[in-house]
Amino acid sequence: MDAILKTEHLNLWYGDNHALKDVNLEMPEHQVTALIGPSGCGKSTFLKTLDRMNDLIPGVRIEGQVIYRDRNIFDPQVDVTWLRRHVGMVFQKPNPFPMSIYDNIAYGPRTHGIRGKKELDQIVEKSLRGAAIWDEVKDRLKKSALSLSGGQQQRICIARALAVEPDVLLMDEATSALDPISTSKIEDLIADLKKSYTIVIVTHNMQQATRVSDRCAFFLHGELVESGETEQIFSVPKDKRTEDYITGRFG
Amino acid sequence: MEHLSVKRKLYDRGLRALLYLCGAITCALLIFLIVYVFYRGLGGITWELLSTQTSYINDTTGILPNILNTLYIILLAMVIVLPLGVGSAIYLTEYAKNRKLVAVIEYATETLTGIPSIIFGLVGMLFFGQIFGLQYSLLSGGLTLVVMILPTIVRTTQESLKTVPQSYREGALGLGAGQWRMVRTVVLPNAIDGIVTGCILAIGRIVGESAALLFTAGMGGVLNNFFEALTSSSGTLSVALYLYAGEYADTKVALAIAVILMIITFIINLAATLLGKGLKKKQ
Numbered sequence: 210m211d212a213i214l215k216t217e218h219l220n221l222w223y224g225d226n227h228a229l230k231d232v233n234l235e236m237p238e239h240q241v242t243a244l245i246g247p248s249g250c251g252k253s254t255f256l257k258t259l260d261r262m263n264d265l266i267p268g269v270r271i272e273g274q275v276i277y278r279d280r281n282i283f284d285p286q287v288d289v290t291w292l293r294r295h296v297g298m299v300f301q302k303p304n305p306f307p308m309s310i311y312d313n314i315a316y317g318p319r320t321h322g323i324r325g326k327k328e329l330d331q332i333v334e335k336s337l338r339g340a341a342i343w344d345e346v347k348d349r350l351k352k353s354a355l356s357l358s359g360g361q362q363q364r365i366c367i368a369r370a371l372a373v374e375p376d377v378l379l380m381d382e383a384t385s386a387l388d389p390i391s392t393s394k395i396e397d398l399i400a401d402l403k404k405s406y407t408i409v410i411v412t413h414n415m416q417q418a419t420r421v422s423d424r425c426a427f428f429l430h431g432e433l434v435e436s437g438e439t440e441q442i443f444s445v446p447k448d449k450r451t452e453d454y455i456t457g458r459f460g
Numbered sequence: 461m462e463h464l465s466v467k468r469k470l471y472d473r474g475l476r477a478l479l480y481l482c483g484a485i486t487c488a489l490l491i492f493l494i495v496y497v498f499y500r501g502l503g504g505i506t507w508e509l510l511s512t513q514t515s516y517i518n519d520t521t522g523i524l525p526n527i528l529n530t531l532y533i534i535l536l537a538m539v540i541v542l543p544l545g546v547g548s549a550i551y552l553t554e555y556a557k558n559r560k561l562v563a564v565i566e567y568a569t570e571t572l573t574g575i576p577s578i579i580f581g582l583v584g585m586l587f588f589g590q591i592f593g594l595q596y597s598l599l600s601g602g603l604t605l606v607v608m609i610l611p612t613i614v615r616t617t618q619e620s621l622k623t624v625p626q627s628y629r630e631g632a633l634g635l636g637a638g639q640w641r642m643v644r645t646v647v648l649p650n651a652i653d654g655i656v657t658g659c660i661l662a663i664g665r666i667v668g669e670s671a672a673l674l675f676t677a678g679m680g681g682v683l684n685n686f687f688e689a690l691t692s693s694s695g696t697l698s699v700a701l702y703l704y705a706g707e708y709a710d711t712k713v714a715l716a717i718a719v720i721l722m723i724i725t726f727i728i729n730l731a732a733t734l735l736g737k738g739l740k741k742k743q
Contacts, residue, residue: 262634267559294636304627306646316645317635366631373635 213238213407214259214296214377218273221254221263228254230431231273236377236424241399241408243422243439245415247454250428252411253301256379259409260296261289277377294321297375301382303362305354305369310337310346313354313365317373332372340368341398360391367398371406378402380410384417396421415455419443427451497718504716513683521713525683527720529598529694532686533677534666536602537609538659544606545613546655552614553621554643566618572611578671580608585675596693601677608672609662616661620654621647653739660732667724670698679703697721 212235221229229251236242244252257263259275261282274281282292294317305313314333323329333350337343342364346357354365363383370378380399384392399408399421412418418425419439426436427448435442435451446452512522556562584604594600624647632642648655678693681700695703697717705714 260634262630265630265633267557290636290638292636293634298630298634300627300630300634302627304625304631306628306631307650316632316637320632320635320637320641369631369635 211238212236214275214277214409216255216258216273216275219255219258219275220272221251221258222270223266224268228431229258232433234426234433234436236407236409238407239403239405240423241403241410241421242424242426243418244409244411244426244428245413245418245454246428246434248413251431252426252428253381255428256381256409256411257298259377259379260293260298262298264289294373295375296377296379297370297373299363299366299370299378299380299383302386303359303366305357305362305365307353307355309351310354310357310365311350313369314372317369321373336368336372337365339371339402340364341394341401342368358391360387360394363387363391363395364398367395371402375406377407377409380408382411382413385413392417415443415457427454429454494722497715497722500711501715501717501719504712505719509713509716514681521710523681523697523700523713523717523720525681526695526697526700526717528683529677529680529689530667530696530698532598532689532694533602533605533673533696534663535686536598536690537605537666538663540602541606541609541613541662542659545610546617549614549617549621550643550648553618554647555639566615569611569614573615576671577608577669580604581672581675583607584672589676594691596676596678596680597691598677598689598694599691601673601694601696604672604676605666605669608669609665612662612665613658616658617651617655620651620658623654624650653736656739657732657736660728660735664725664728664732667696667721667728668698669696670702673699674702697724 215235216232219229219232220227232251232255234242234255244255246252254263258271259277259282263269263271271283275283277292277296280287306316308316311333314336315329318329318332323332334343334347337346342361345361346352346365354362357365363386367378367383384395387395396417399410402408403423410422422439424437425439425442427434427442427446427450429450435446435448437447442451443455446455508520509522510527511524512518512520513525514521514523552562552565581604584600584607588594588600588603589596592600594603628646628650629642632646633639637645673696677696677699679695679699680693681695681703682692684692684694697720701714701717701721704710704717
């Protein structure tokens with residue numbers, strides 16, 4: 210079992226606030242790793258660090274390493290656009306661009322220099338199929354993506370992320386803004402996607418973590434308390450704090 | 461209890477009457493102004509006025525040169541101020557890392573938008589007119605206007621860039637787009653309505669400006685083409701109004717110009733509203 214993505218002694222500060230404390234975590238290939246923990250525990254921060262989206266926030270300081278395929282992503286030699294092409298992100302709230310469905314999906318490939326109409330057509334279809342939304346939108350690819358429902362928009366965003374053919378897919382509470390039916394569609398999709406991608410999700414929902422993830426990492430106050438196979442974490446947690454959290458005693 | 465409610469009712473009614481009066485006076489003043497200017501000025505608008513220049517030899521009174529100068533100076537100022545202002549606004553909102561410095565610059569531009577235009581005129585005269593040796597010319601006036609309008613363009617562009625949801629930026633960057641591609645494909649298309657509105661309002665300011673132009677663009681009323689005008693004294697409509705009302709004491713022409721200016725202003729505001737709405741709807 211090879212870790213495609215791992216962190217070593219990762220520390221992060223927002224100004225004086227020490228938001229991630231010496232986090233060491235391995236995320237193995239073709240598995241779903243779920244990051245769990247109460248609000249403000251650092252799990253979203255951790256996820257955003259993995260494709261350097263925290264770079265956008267002023268006052269952030271990072272120490273330690275994030276290693277993607279044997280390369281430290283903070284190495285000045287690593288191009289952040291290269292990284293984000295291989296490590297894709299799906300955000301908490303669906304954020305399709307105010308463009309047509311087609312242009313949304315084609316945005317990433319076009320960014321990386323693919324211009325041919327035929328090639329783009331193929332990528333768009335493949336990505337929409339991959340995100341299990343092709344049948345719903347194939348007749349209205351030229352319509353605005355904003356005309357779709359929230360659940361459809363989120364699958365458009367997943368398709369948009371798939372279109373650049375990433376290795377790793379990061380999902381930041383990707384279902385928390387959706388209704389139960391859309392949520393279950395996306396959970397099914399995650400199970401399907403892990404055959405081809407490595408997936409890291411942040412979730413507030415314990416049931417969701419047990420349903421979709423192979424491994425779990427429990428964060429508390431910026432610390433990684435415990436990580437391991439989901440089954441083990443939810444049946445015989447090693448740490449008392451993990452047990453308290455998953456049995457609903459706080460959080 | 462009853463006493464109190466009567467008192468309250470009276471108070472309420474009194475206040476309502478007072479507010480009604482304020483509204484009525486405001487409307488009356490505006491309507492009076494418009495009606496007065498149109499009533500006295502409309503008759504002065506003749507074909508001769510619109511199609512000739514003022515000349516003692518031909519015995520004509522005309523403001524065609526001033527109309528053209530107004531268009532020239534709008535063109536000149538906008539061609540320079542638009543890339544400069546929009547560019548610096550993009551830099552300040554999307555690129556600049558030093559938030560403290562940006563805050564200082566924003567405060568400075570905010571302050572500059574409120575400075576009396578005669579100050580820009582004075583500095584423009586000394587700087588462009590004398591040090592640069594441009595004297596009274598469209599170029600000198602245009603550059604002065606650029607300096608005057610730049611803060612407005614920067615501010616309005618920045619404000620409309622800030623209305624673009626952060627999630628669009630994150631989405632684009634998350635797909636591996638570089639900063640400029642993100643700005644060009646996601647940010648600017650969603651801010652364009654605000655930028656256009658800002659520009660049109662800036663044009664409105666140019667049309668209405670006289671103080672900043674008196675000593676820079678000058679008061680010349682000779683028919684020139686654009687390139688001749690660049691280096692010669694060229695009065696705009698507002699400056700011409702000042703001249704006819706003051707020096708020539710010809711209120712009839714002054715009022716005719718006033719009517720023209722009011723119509724132009726109305727058209728500009730209408731265009732700003734419609735374009736803003738139209739561009740927003742397109743998304």
